Amino acid sequence: MKYTILFLSGLFIFLITGCKEKKSIEKKNLAVEENLNSDTFYQYNIWWAFVNKVFDGDLTVEKMKEYGDTGLGSFNMLDGEMVMIDGVAYQVREDGVITEGKDSDKIIYANAAFFEEESSINLTEVKDLESLKTELLQKLSSPNFFYVFKIHGTFKTMKCGGLAKQERPFDDGLDVLIPNRPVFEGENVTGTVVGFYCPDFIGNINAKGFHFHFISDDKKLGGHVMDFSFDDVLKVGIDKKTNYHFQLPDNNDFKNVGFDKEFQYKKDSIQ
Ligand SMILES: [Zn+2]
Known part of the structure; x- marks a missing residue:
């Protein structure tokens, strides 16, 4: 017992x-x-592979949303630029028409994060994209972290770049496609700029410096921010990220890619 x-x-x-x-x-x-x-900056597809014609990915929009509600990137086969705000991934097609990406659509390159505004600053000297980058860089607590930005404002002019859908066999890489990209422009347009910042030490893993995409409130204009003009006080929401997670496409294109070409947007960002 x-x-x-x-x-x-x-x-x-x-x-x-x-x-x-x-x-x-x-x-x-x-x-x-x-x-x-x-606190994670999520990246899909290494930038260097993307530059070298890995244009067919295996990340669905549904899966991407597990890593963030805010993002930018490109749809598979370069079938449009991607801008994600508040958990909706918008697709800016080759002709400039904007639709909502379906959960089953695939993405070839993305930066994504759950945006939690940690601080907000008012920039008074912003006249165009270049001055936004300069002023923002000065205001960051350090250039050595990753950052996500959300900026809402009315821009006197906004110039956005798109992408032209590619088919196999892929002839050109981003070094050729970007200078020949479709361009969409608007005047007195109100909308949201989504931005990501990577320190220089990111090397060829991602685009160095600032990368901005835009979508207007009326969903009529969007894409990769090439330039804009602005003459007011610009309020910028900032979220610093200290974790970094990148995911590679698990397919033959990535398996066989040759990392021969290099391409970064012009200093600190995007042209
Ligand atoms: Zn872009």
Whole structure:
């Protein structure tokens, strides 16, 4: 009888301890997950591969949304630029028409994050894209972190670049396609600029410096920000990121890509 009681108590203690340990491991995992989700800059496809004609990816819009509600990038086969705000991935097609990307649509290159505004600054000297980059760089706490930006404003002019859908075999890389991209322009246009910043040490993994995409409130103008003019106070929401997660396309194109060409947008950002 004594032994039975002893055995049962032992078993009870073992079960309680086991459960506690399991719970604490689960808690730890949850904390790691939460931290990764809220403080992570997610990137799909290494920039250098994208430049070298890896244009066919395996990331769905649905999957991308697991990594963020804010983003920029390109749809598969360069079938349009991608701008994600508030969890909706907009597709700016070759002719400039903007539609909502379907969950099953695929993405070939993306930066995404859950945007949580940590600070907001008012920029008073912004006249165009170049001055935005200059002023913003001065105001960042350090150029050595990753950042996500959300900017809403009315721009006197806005010039956005698009992409022309490609077919196999791919003849040209981004070094040729970008200078010949479709261009969309608007005047007195109100909308949101989504921006991502990578320090120079990112090398060829991503686009260095600032990268901005735009979408107007009426969803009539969007794409990669090439330039704009502005003459008011520009309010910029900033979210610093200290985790970085990149994911590679798991396919033959990536398996066989030769990293021969280099391409970065002009200094600190985008042309
Ligand atoms: Zn872009």
